[in-house]
Amino acid sequence: MIALLRRDLVLAVRAGGGFGLGLAFFLILCVLVPFGVGPEPALLGRIAPGVLWVGALLACLLSLDRIFQLDFEDGTLDLLATSPLPLEAVASVKAFAHWLTTGLPLVLAAAPLGLLLNLPGAAMPWLVAGLALGTPALSVIGTFGAALTVGLKRGGLLISLLVLPLYMPTLLFGAEAARRGAEGLSPTTPLLLMAGLTAGCIAVMPFATAAALRMNLR
Amino acid sequence: MIALLRRDLVLAVRAGGGFGLGLAFFLILCVLVPFGVGPEPALLGRIAPGVLWVGALLACLLSLDRIFQLDFEDGTLDLLATSPLPLEAVASVKAFAHWLTTGLPLVLAAAPLGLLLNLPGAAMPWLVAGLALGTPALSVIGTFGAALTVGLKRGGLLISLLVLPLYMPTLLFGAEAARRGAEGLSPTTPLLLMAGLTAGCIAVMPFATAAALRMNLR
């Protein structure tokens, strides 16, 4: 399993992808938004938590289709499925690698980018906490979506369609926590709910992912 | 050339992609944003033009990497490059097919989705006009980005990084036109500038795209 994780990370870095790019995308989005909506600081501050959350979601989505697609096309997935590694483990490792290359950089970059968007200081810690708790769920759910569409070429947008409604609860809790933080209310309830959601996803989704993979390879 | 266009469209539709999905993505984004920033109608109305433009951009970006990547991986691009079709024509056709499957549906869907985001009625026609004039440029520029990264697996995020700065002028003019429309000012200047930009891109970019392709195939 560690070998698979190491391989996935090496591939991510070598292919001009890896940590840098998820981050770069996030940065670019944060630059685009002020251009799109205009530069007033008060307005930007209000929408900042939402924008950062939507950005995290999209950065995840953008990279989802590659989780299994490349391995499927060059035949590696067949070989992994016949290897001693259970497919559930493959699913978990893939999700974890995706989080390391996409989710983690976003969590680390959220604070400085929040500054760029005038995010109120009170909201900052809660936004970061929310992202830290929520992005693992995004990766795990996204891996499931990728497994559903693995046989299909150009699945990119189909994944988005399948996965985005599944992202809704995470997004709602996360944005709510950041907003409550900004307004000085206690954001623990949404954060707790989100932690529960993430824990549940991590525990259960790999089984659904492995089942979907098995069906697609058949 | 028409054969290539037809083939690309057939592939887009068959692969569960096609017209519907660019649209679905756009719709999903418009649903996400209120979740992220909260449901107040006034706030949503203010940021609506920006959000729709950023959404159009992202819908384009999400689908860019597939323009040449699949053809490259299965060897079709080599065959097309040795065919009687000049690569410039291939580049133009690919860009046009991309616009038909991504840009056009966005133009058509912008009005109803604007409603969802409380877009002021006065801004609506200008937003749509801006999208109609601007999305062809997005496709043409994106095709160039796709040609640059065609050799690289997992080019998805790298393309975004390369292309987004090139999208900036289009975005600026488009959002400005919609905002002026909303405030009752005349949006003709930004629209004219954008039309010029688009015309220039359509005329010149296919040559750059073809050059990039040739280098990548070498």
Next chain:
Amino acid sequence: MMPDLGKYADAVLSSYAVSLLLLFGIIGLSLWRNKRVKQQLAEAEMQLSNKN
């Protein structure tokens, strides 16, 4: 016969129009596809029984 809908006539009529259109749309589509598939299947069965 036509009830007086007052100032909301637009809303009521358009919602009825849209809904009926959609309902008839899905009904028509289902019937049409049913007929087509039935015909195709009959043709295929004919061909196969001729072959054997």
Next chain:
Amino acid sequence: MDYAATNLACRRGDRTVLAGLSFSVAAGKALILRGANGSGKTTLLRCLAGLTPPVAGSLSFAADDVAYAAHDNGLKAQLRVAETIEFWASIYGATDTAPAVDAFTLSPLMTRHVAALSAGQKRRLSLSRLLLTGRPLWALDEPTVSLDSATVTKFADAVRAHLAQGRAAIIATHIDLGLDAADVLDVSGFKPSVADAQDPFLDGAFT
């Protein structure tokens, strides 16, 4: 130990491609699968490898006994040759990669990226994985594709060495590998009838 299949039927996509197929491969023996293009060799091998469950019939061995090599190489262009070998070695818990490297003369290529290999070199790298699996039954789908004749001989040697350890191999191929301890099975003879398809939509009749 014998590796046997009894009355097997296999499906590919929506289509039942083979039915009523039985065979038995004794330890130390190889089974060569023959058959025209599209006759179902790949379908059978995928079924043996546990990727598609059989529609009917049974296998006397588990999917864990099978080392499968497909038409596709399953290589990553961005990895180096050495990294690729190490990766599969650690997946299969193999400690010694030297036999795999030697059997396919990979040592001059170890530091190259897979992207910079020729078609035959890629194939050699892909086949070297077999020696890392340590599994007793090799199920190989046209393994010699794009290998030059010297390498084909080396490959046949590797198969012979494998068989000599009391193991077995099932190989789909269109060429002659020169294995003496090999039975031949022509899969063309196992075309299914409609009844074999095991499809509830083909039972009974309705219009």
Next chain:
Amino acid sequence: MDYAATNLACRRGDRTVLAGLSFSVAAGKALILRGANGSGKTTLLRCLAGLTPPVAGSLSFAADDVAYAAHDNGLKAQLRVAETIEFWASIYGATDTAPAVDAFTLSPLMTRHVAALSAGQKRRLSLSRLLLTGRPLWALDEPTVSLDSATVTKFADAVRAHLAQGRAAIIATHIDLGLDAADVLDVSGFKPSVADAQDPFLDGAFT
């Protein structure tokens, strides 16, 4: 008309793989390229097809004369067989697809999706494109990969028919196609020296 190359040097990636290679193929003749894996057959063919410009030397024909068939099939899984053939026919302006379909017995497969073809069937479809190009020089990279022996014979017939029209073919292959009008060129003999690499960073000396 002769198809000739003079003193050719070809590059693959950063590496100059072949140098000093010359040949001439007369109309009606075929040239078989031989050489161990990695000796540069693919590199040479890509150069002839105009995909990589030669590092040195010259060709007596244009890239437009060459119909190239690579290791990869270049097929789209989502298209049907008939659609694929029509697509290439209209790209090359061919009006009659019947010869291509017949030469590789594709007619029973016409309505299938490419995804549902076996490896050999895909190869047959991919090769049928050659007959649509109408180009005089075929440059083929291991065309018989995964073809069964009956189809290999059919393919050799197609090549013979092509040559009989006064055209020519250059074919890299590891097997014997049984073409009588064929010269053989072993590319292994054209390994470049450092001077052949034509790389400005290898001229002169600095440390």
Next chain:
Amino acid sequence: MSIWRYANPTQFMATTGWMLPLFGVSAAAFVATGLIWGFFFTPDDFRQGSTVKIIYLHVPSALMAINAWLMMLVASLIWLVRRHHVSALAAKAAAPVGLVMTVIALLTGAIWGQPMWGTYWAWDPRLTSFLILFLFYLGYIALWQAIETQDTAADLTSILCLVGSVFALLSRYAVNFWNQGLHQGTSVPVATGGRTVSDVFFIPLAISMIGFGLLFVALVLLRTRTEIRARRLQALLAQSTAVE
């Protein structure tokens, strides 16, 4: 004889052959009665004016939009557990009907919103969760369309339906938490029996709801029959090329 014998395609075709017209005719009768009664023969509401007439479309379609998804969930479970092909095809057949119901509920709601709340759209929890349901339908249908191999498509869409149901529930809950809405609560709580709508409106509404339910059943039966035939057609063609 267990109920599962209807899961055999031949049996299903035979049984539904005579059931379908029955459902079709009664659906037409109930829908027509409910809507005509509601549109022509009910008074205006004292607050909502004539817009109250929209209720005869809005509520039944909203109800059926949810029920259709529930039916798909059950059918998917049956497919996953017992592998009855008809059940998978029934789920496939129901999805577009559910989608249309969802669209009708959304559109009539939006049109109703303009006079009542002064806006076509508000991010009210109930409205929002309907929009999410709409997305689930779209995704489910798109996945069916995208996969060639029928059994695989059935498997994958079933899993999506299962996982999607859980997440739909979660987001319904999360949405409530996020925004208190404008939309009125349930006024026909079947469980408690009490209701806030007066009989004048309620009787035609009930008839219309029954009608929409029957219409749903009729459409699903018809479409399932089509899917079964299409499936047999495909199997025949595939097998004949394999056997030849």
